[in-house]
Amino acid sequence: MCGIVGYTGKNSALAPVLEGLRRLEYRGYDSAGIALTVAVGQQLWVEKRAGKLGNLEETLEDGTPDSHSGIGHTRWATHGGPTDTNAHPHLDNEGKLALIHNGIIENYVELRAELERRGHIFKSETDTESVVHLLSDARKAHHGDLAAAMREVCAELRGSFTLLAIHSDQPDHIVGARRNSPLVVGVGNGENFLASDVAAFIAHTKRALELGQDEVVDISPTEIIITDLQGNVLPHHEYEISWDASAAERGGYAHFMLKEIYEQPKAILDTLIGRLHGLGAEISQNIDFGKIDKVVIIACGTAFHAGLVGKYAIEQWGGISVEVEYASEYRYREPRVDGHTLVIPISQSGETMDTLMAMRYAKENGAQVFSVCNTNGSTIPRESDAVLYTHAGPEIAVASTKAFATQLIAMYLIGLHLGQIRGTITSEFIAEMAEHLEALPAKVEQVLETVEPLRELTRQFKDSSSMLFLGRHVGYPTALEGALKLKELAYMHAEGFPGGELKHGPIALIDQGTPVVAMIPAEGSLLAEKMASNVQEVKARGAVVIAISDWHVPAASHVVRIPSTHPFLQPVLSVVPLQVIAYEMAIARGNDVDQPRNLAKSVTVE
Numbered sequence: 001m002c003g004i005v006g007y008t009g010k011n012s013a014l015a016p017v018l019e020g021l022r023r024l025e026y027r028g029y030d031s032a033g034i035a036l037t038v039a040v041g042q043q044l045w046v047e048k049r050a051g052k053l054g055n056l057e058e059t060l061e062d063g064t065p066d067s068h069s070g071i072g073h074t075r076w077a078t079h080g081g082p083t084d085t086n087a088h089p090h091l092d093n094e095g096k097l098a099l100i101h102n103g104i105i106e107n108y109v110e111l112r113a114e115l116e117r118r119g120h121i122f123k124s125e126t127d128t129e130s131v132v133h134l135l136s137d138a139r140k141a142h143h144g145d146l147a148a149a150m151r152e153v154c155a156e157l158r159g160s161f162t163l164l165a166i167h168s169d170q171p172d173h174i175v176g177a178r179r180n181s182p183l184v185v186g187v188g189n190g191e192n193f194l195a196s197d198v199a200a201f202i203a204h205t206k207r208a209l210e211l212g213q214d215e216v217v218d219i220s221p222t223e224i225i226i227t228d229l230q231g232n233v234l235p236h237h238e239y240e241i242s243w244d245a246s247a248a249e250r251g252g253y254a255h256f257m258l259k260e261i262y263e264q265p266k267a268i269l270d271t272l273i274g275r276l277h278g279l280g281a282e283i284s285q286n287i288d289f290g291k292i293d294k295v296v297i298i299a300c301g302t303a304f305h306a307g308l309v310g311k312y313a314i315e316q317w318g319g320i321s322v323e324v325e326y327a328s329e330y331r332y333r334e335p336r337v338d339g340h341t342l343v344i345p346i347s348q349s350g351e352t353m354d355t356l357m358a359m360r361y362a363k364e365n366g367a368q369v370f371s372v373c374n375t376n377g378s379t380i381p382r383e384s385d386a387v388l389y390t391h392a393g394p395e396i397a398v399a400s401t402k403a404f405a406t407q408l409i410a411m412y413l414i415g416l417h418l419g420q421i422r423g424t425i426t427s428e429f430i431a432e433m434a435e436h437l438e439a440l441p442a443k444v445e446q447v448l449e450t451v452e453p454l455r456e457l458t459r460q461f462k463d464s465s466s467m468l469f470l471g472r473h474v475g476y477p478t479a480l481e482g483a484l485k486l487k488e489l490a491y492m493h494a495e496g497f498p499g500g501e502l503k504h505g506p507i508a509l510i511d512q513g514t515p516v517v518a519m520i521p522a523e524g525s526l527l528a529e530k531m532a533s534n535v536q537e538v539k540a541r542g543a544v545v546i547a548i549s550d551w552h553v554p555a556a557s558h559v560v561r562i563p564s565t566h567p568f569l570q571p572v573l574s575v576v577p578l579q580v581i582a583y584e585m586a587i588a589r590g591n592d593v594d595q596p597r598n599l600a601k602s603v604t605v606e
């Protein structure tokens, strides 16, 4: 959702701002704009356009001013449609102050009414424009001090925001602020950056500063000043970004999604490294595991599906009840939570507002919070008691793939850890599972080497109106994930069902030629027999069944063979063909693979 970039320094600002916006494109957006300072006291230079960044770049061909400081924005429309006028930056009535914003200003209606009464003229339908007018008045009241004005304005705002502002009277300064929405500082040499995501400036510097809740930052080429809303100067918490620019580039693959599918063996390995013999030191200091009598996993979308698989492992190995809940639903039913509850938010981005708000509810009610996250320094881990970072590296494609695989690994590690400290599993079992886990990267590699025929097979179903996914036990959440991926990428009706549930209604959907993908457990197991019967049931009614399994499943029309593993770990392997089906179907149907319509990578609104 909305990408934000600011640059001030020794070089021309246009290139790093545009490059930053390109690197943030993956977040999903529907308009883009930039503002550059021209000279002290002169009006700012602003261009903004609905649609993709290319539309904006076309307008720049007629020339841009030589400027060393500027801000850029990609907008995902919330208040007001995706038009040129609603695109950011928004300007004050003198055209000297520009503002970009990510998030939602909840009290914008009151603010707008008051500002219009004071004579401000609004041009857009956005919530953001109220803030620029408010900032303009506050700046005058603070004798031109933009940072002081920003502090005053933030105190008046309700909602979530990352804000960046520039004013032509201080052309080499950019002032930023954040509440419930990400903002990081990139520390350069004679140049500094602000962005909603480190990907925006990773090509220029790997030094970054975290900004906390309700903090205001004022950057110039050589100085960074962070304050709280009262104006107290705060210390810098600098960290080194552990991946480089090439990790956020396609590296020869046709799409980021394909690259990320192929990165899964390495991502799994990176998440496992150093953790197979216990998570102790990493997490134990802030969590009192002895006190826990219930685990609640909260997450959204794909991360929710990882949580559903996690329920099997944590409940069975850890000998403890596990609930898995959609984060967006959790706090509204006012669930019973206390210090005996371990809440596990799972989030790739660490910024998903639904998950963050659910987690805050749990914390306020005394729960211990142990998050699983892929993004260092993001809000969810910062507000957790402990965190298990998945080391998937940057995930750029909107549809999650390698993040899911590593979230599954995190679930297994937590299940084993709880089992170990609660004494519900033996050390022999842990050693056996460690071997199974260690073998996964090579097995995923094996699956990837054999998916080419599946791509061809997928294209046969390009005109189908629907595709169904079946599974039992951990195969059921896998089926849900397969259906979600297909919906996101192919814009096709897709649903996942527990195999046993079919006869209670969904089987009526089966028609001649309906494609059905079935997750089949290892041969000889009770669940494999049950699933084989479910395959027979749908085939008898005309379905074309693609089975994903480690054996030949005679009842299926096609079988995608995956290596054998422990039954609980099968989703790590069986999800790979599902990702390939969704990817191939998107291409066959002419869809944008990396940025599917209507979707955003990091969903920072509730």
Ligand code: F6R
Residues within 6 Å of the ligand: 300, 301, 302, 303, 304, 346, 347, 348, 349, 350, 351, 352, 355, 398, 399, 400, 401, 484, 485, 488, 601, 602, 603
């Ligand atoms: C699906 C997808 C989304 C995310 C969900 C949670 O491919 O990417 O369903 O899984 O929005 O996002 P995070 O994990 O960042 O909290």
